[in-house]
Amino acid sequence: MEKYLIDLEGIEIAKYKKIAQHIKKLIDDNKIKDGEKLPAIRNLASILRVNNVTIVSAYNKLENEGYAVQKIGSGTYAKRKEISVNYKKRYSEVVRKISSEKSRKYIDFSGEAASSDLFSVSSFKDVINKVLERDGTDALVYQEALGYEGLRENIDKYFWNNSIGKENILIVSGAQQGIDIVSKALLNVNDNVVVEKPTYGGALTVFKWRRTNVIEIDLREDGMDLDQLEKILKKNKIKCVYLMSYFQNPTGISYSAQKKRRLLNMAEIYDFYIIEDDYLSELIYNDDKYISFKSIDTNDRVIYIKSFSKIFLPGIRLGYLISPNIFKESIQNSKVNTDIATSSLMQRVLDMYIKEGMWKGHIKRLNEVYEERYVYMKNALNSLHEHISFILPGGGLHFYVKIKDEFINSMDLFYRCEKQGVLITPGIIFYKNPEEGKGYFRVSFSQTDLPTIENGLRIIKSVFEEY
Missing domain, CATH: 3.90.1150.10 (Aspartate Aminotransferase, domain 1)
Incomplete structure (x- = not known):
């Protein structure tokens, strides 16, 4: 280890800070291993030609920042628990x-997200003008907490064959907000949440902010390892499982029909709910038939979240959410408490865009x-x-x-x-x-x-x- 630290010889400004900074970098670069004992204070002070107090201050700074652990009578040890x-x-x-x-x-x-170069701005502009001519100032006013009624009706009609009901669809400002308001409505401190490993970083941030216990389950080529999940379920009460059903971010993995049915069955047996983030399912390049978890959910166990931002225009934050009946009111209240309503104009524009076949x-x-x-x-x-x-x-x-x-x-x-x-x-x-x-x-x-x-x-x- 001393061969890395020898570079610090001769420093004069903020010596202990400089020493701590250098050691932190060595830990970040894994040149000092997790749990490795740092040089004794007197030895390092001699190598760097500084006094003992400078090294003591440097080690104290490392400990305060989570990079070291000092053990009485033993010494100071590198710590990588928080370093990553x-x-x-x-x-x-x-x-x-x-x-x-x-x-x-x-x-x-x-x-x-899809490239804006592939989006027809002129067509979109025409739709905006049509909406403003039709609705006037109503298009600019927040009116409905659930979202614009026409858009909810057409989502149900064109995407769900009128099987959901407009009253069960909640318009949100993208998938990220959907995950956030569901978390606020369902999750409390120390609740157990299962996620795929790896998974979308935005979801991890939300669950961490809610101070839940996040449990990762490995992904296989056809979805989450359900045997591994079942072992967890037998020992722990799980509140919900967050997953991406198609072209998972980041792995690109999609769930097989067999795993979808088994996971839905497990949700009923072990009493948990599935948060389905339907990610880019419009872009299927093989012959697979699109089947969401929600479309085969016979026990009302799926909270379905869909974003239009990835495949429409990223700057237009629109999506929708379908929740189990038991959580519908609490999720709607969570949405209202978050931002009252999503852009009325963009909802009406998207509604017309879908209805006129442009979507x-x-x-x-x-x-x-x-x-x-x-x-x-x-x-x-x-x-x-x-x-x-x-x-x-x-x-x-x-x-x-x-x-x-x-x-x-x-x-x-x-x-x-x-x-x-x-x-x-x-x-x-x-x-x-x-x-x-x-x-x-x-x-x-x-x-x-x-x-x-x-x-x-x-x-x-x-x-x-x-x-």
Whole structure:
């Protein structure tokens, strides 16, 4: 360990802070291992040519920041229990820094939503004008807590064959708000919540904010490991299971019909509820038939959340929620307490967009463009087979990639790619313990055409070869 610390010789400004900062970086980079004993105070003071008090102050600072544990009579030990959170923080800081220039400067494999280039602004503008001409100022006024009645009627008609009922549909401002208001309505401190491993980082944040106990269940190629889940259910009272039924974020995995039925049966037996985040199910490129958990839910155990933002326009925050009857009132109250109502104008515009058949045409166009990109990226990723492996999602907007070399960190890969103008999403943001995602990254083709995909993956390949 001293060979890393020797670099600190000769520092003069804020010595103990500088020493603590350097040791933190060594822990972050795993050059100092979790639980490894740090040098004795007197020895390190001698190496760095500082007094003992400086080292004591540095170790105290490390302990206060969660990087060390001091054991009386034994010494000071590195602590990595909380350290992996810093990867998420560092990633978020970099993304915020570059977000304003991302569209111009970078090849963006980090996008999660359909490209705005594929959306007809002129048609959308015409619909807005029609709505304003028809409804006047009513289109700009919040009127209905559940959402615009016409939109709820047409969601029921066109997406559910009139099987749900408009009174059971709640309009929300996107899937993230849907998860948030469901959590506020259902979950209390120390309730047990099951999530897929890995899973959507936004959901993890919501459950953490509610101070629930988050239990991760491994994913297989056809969905959650239900044998593993059942062992948990036999020993613990589970309040709800959060999952993405199609093209899961980040893995791209979809649930088999067999697992859907078994999980619904388990929900009834063990008395828990399923939060179904229907993620990008419009973009199916194989011959699989679309079947949501909610559509085969005979025991009213599914809370269904659907966002239009991913495949419509990301800036138009719209989605809807269908809840079991037992929670309908509490979820509606949670929505009202969150923001009273969602944009009335955009609800009416989306309603007309669906009713006049433009939605169907838009989805058809997306499938044509993205299936071509999907096949192209699949073939391009195969050229990196020496460095990576992946499963075929069969739809959606991304691939989840496993790094074959265990010594390559996805955060390091992210930084190296970013320096060469390519953005990827490191796997660390999809795990409760970010350390477990260091061997994975996600690449999306939503914002990139075919030549850009080829160029971006060529750069990623060159970064791997530099290792």
